[in-house]
Amino acid sequence: MMKTIHILFGVLLLGLIGCTPDPKSGKGFTLPxxxxxxxxxTFEQLNCQACHTVAGVTFDDTEQSSNSDSTDLKVVALGGEKMAVxxxxxxxxxxxxxSHRFAKGFDQADIASEGESKMRNYNEVMTVQQLIDLVTFLESHYSVKPYEPTPYGPYSF
Ligand code: HEC
Structure with missing residues (x-):
């Protein structure tokens, strides 16, 4: 009997350890x-459109995505249909x-140099409220591409 309890306890403990999230995980992170x-x-104010387009959105700024001051930069399209959420x-x-993860579908040399994203760093100037609104705005312009099964031909034996 005692032994069974020990085993049960061990299993329980293992389970608990297994479920403990990595302290660095984003679990529990929720934006208002x-x-x-x-x-x-905010997108316009911070001039994000100098390097980005957003699917289905036109900006007042006529300089949109002209990259006038940074000619070597690719325009990175945001929004639209993606394979994953x-x-x-x-x-x-x-x-x-x-620089944590680069946008997909680009030659890395076009969007990063020496492992660093060519995107401007806003961390010293952007408020948390601006970040929240930017994310809400961008999120509303992404959609998930419906899954299309590969059209396999009829089996030939
Ligand atoms: C100087 C050019 C530049 C500016 C200005 C800029 N970005 Fe970027 N951005 C990039 C580049 C280059 C990438 C692709 C490399 C990467 O993923 O970091 C990128 C990637 C992104 C991505 C990820 C796209 C994906 O498909 O994974 C988002 C979202 C984004 N930027 C949002 C913004 C927002 C919001 C602003 C304004 C606050 C902004 N960017 C301003 C150059 C810029």
Whole structure:
């Protein structure tokens, strides 16, 4: 009997250890609701459109994505249909820690140099409220591509 209890206890303990999240994980991270309209103005204010387009959005700025002061930079399109959900965890990370993971579908030499993203760093100037609104604005312009099964031909034996 005692032995069974010990084994049970051991199993329970293992289970507990297994479920303990990595202290560095994003689990439990939740942003308050932002404002899409304010997010759009923030995007313009911070001149994100110098390097980005957003699917289905036109900006007042006529200089949009002309990259006039940074000619060697690629325009990185944001929003639109993606294969996977762009979570706000992904978006926040892309904005405040751009070198953590680079945008997909680009030659790394075009968007980064020496492992550092070419994206401007805003961490000293952006308020948390601006970040929240930006993420809400961007999130509203992403959608997930519906899954299309590979069209296999009929089996031929
Ligand atoms: C000087 C050019 C530049 C500016 C200005 C800039 N970015 Fe970027 N951004 C980039 C580049 C280059 C990438 C691709 C490399 C990477 O993922 O970091 C990128 C990537 C991103 C991504 C990830 C895209 C993906 O598909 O993974 C997001 C989101 C983003 N930027 C948001 C913003 C926002 C919001 C602003 C304004 C506050 C901004 N950027 C300003 C250059 C810029």
């Amino acid at each position: 609701e932002g404002d899409i309209t304010r997010g759009k103005s 762009q979570t706000y965890g992904d978006l926040v990370t892309s904005i405040i820690n751009p």
